[in-house]
Amino acid sequence: MDIEIKLSVTTLDVQHCIDWVMSPECGGIDVFIGTVRNATKGKAVLRLAFEAYEKMAIKELEKIAQQALDKWPVQKILIHHRTGVLQVGEIPVIIAVATAHRDAAFDACRYIIDTLKQTVPIWKKEIFEDGEVWVAAHP
Amino acid sequence: MDIEIKLSVTTLDVQHCIDWVMSPECGGIDVFIGTVRNATKGKAVLRLAFEAYEKMAIKELEKIAQQALDKWPVQKILIHHRTGVLQVGEIPVIIAVATAHRDAAFDACRYIIDTLKQTVPIWKKEIFEDGEVWVAAHP
C-alpha cells in the first residue's frame, strides 16, 4: 500500500514514519513535523487538546493523500495525527512523502499539510494559564 | 547555536537531527532526507561513493545556512551530509529546519537542498554493474 493514515492517542514516532515511506525507488523524502509551540500571538500556551471526528477525519485524510498521488509523481505518503492532550514540544502531526525526485516531495508535503488544515475535521483547543480557546472557531 | 553542520563517514541519524532542531518556540519542522535510489535513468545503481573537499564544503554549507537565516524567519537549521560509500536505501543528506510558522520551514529547507546541489564541493560517483560515473561531470 502507498498510503498510511493514522490517528493516534499516543506519541507519534518520527523514525517509524520515515522508515515506512523509505523505498529503494525513492531519492528524496520530505517530512513535515508539527510541534506544540509555547506561545500563540505572544501569549503563553500550557498545552493543546486535539479532538477528531475520527471516521470522517480518516476519510478526508485519505482523499488528500489520493489527491497528492494524482497531482505529483509520488511513491509513498504517510500522515499521522495525534488526538488528546499534548504538552509543549510534543508532535501533533507528521507528514512524510517519498518520491523519486525531490520537487514532488516538497510540493506534495506542503499541499497535504495546507489542505489538512482546511478540510480535516480535527479541532485544537489552546489551554492558557487563564482559560482556553478553540482555535479558529470565532472570527 | 542555531546552525549545526556536519560531514560524516558514518550513518546519519534522523532522530538526532529532528531532536536537535526541535524547540519550544517552533511550530513546524521541515526535514529533507536524501536516499540512495536503486536506479538512475533506468539503469540499476549498486551503490554511491561521496567525496568532499571537507573544509570548503563546511564553509559553503555554513554560507547557505546563514543565507536561509537571513531570508526567512527560521529558528534552527541542521545540515548533515555523508561521505564514503553508501548502499541503496542509505541516507546521503539530512536537512532539518525549524520555524515558528511552516511556510518558512518549507521554503528554507528547499532553498538549502537546491543550493547545496549547486555550490557545495561534494561529488557523487554512481557505481553500476559495468562501470562507474562521476555524476554531472560531463555535458
Place this chain on the structure above:
Amino acid sequence: MKVNILAFGITKDIFGGPALSVDLNNDATVSNLKYLLEGQYPQLKKLSTYMVAINNEYALDGDTVHERDEIAIIPPVSGG
C-alpha cells in the same frame, strides 16, 4: 423524524454535549437543520463558519437529511 446530531470542538460546548437529538420534517434539508439549530443555539451564528457533514462527507445546504444518516456539525477545523 428524529435525527441524531454529533457535535465536536466548540459545538460540543454550545450544545452542552457530544450529541443532540432534533425533530425534522421528512424532507428536511441541511439548510432547514441549520435554521432550526441556530434558533435553539444562537451562539452557532457567532462562529466564523460551520459545516454539516452527512455520513462522513461535507454536505451542501440543499442536501436532504434522511432518518438514519450520521449527521455532524463541523465547526472551523484547526488540526495540524
Place this chain on the structure above:
Amino acid sequence: MKVNILAFGITKDIFGGPALSVDLNNDATVSNLKYLLEGQYPQLKKLSTYMVAINNEYALDGDTVHERDEIAIIPPVSGG
C-alpha cells in the same frame, strides 16, 4: 613559484592523484593556471565546467594565485 593543487572527484582521475604540483609565474591568475592545466590535461576541457577555489573560496578567472594559497580544482559538484 611552485603551487600545490588539490583535486577531487573526476579531476582526481584526470590528474591521476589527489594533488599536483605546478610551476607558475609569480603574478599568475586563475586563468593562467587553467590554461596551463588544460594544456597538460586536455580532458579538463571535456568537463561540463570546472571552478578553481583559492583558500576554500570560489575564485574568479582574474584572481591572482599566491605561493602559499590552498588551491583546488572543483569539477561540477553533485552532492545531496
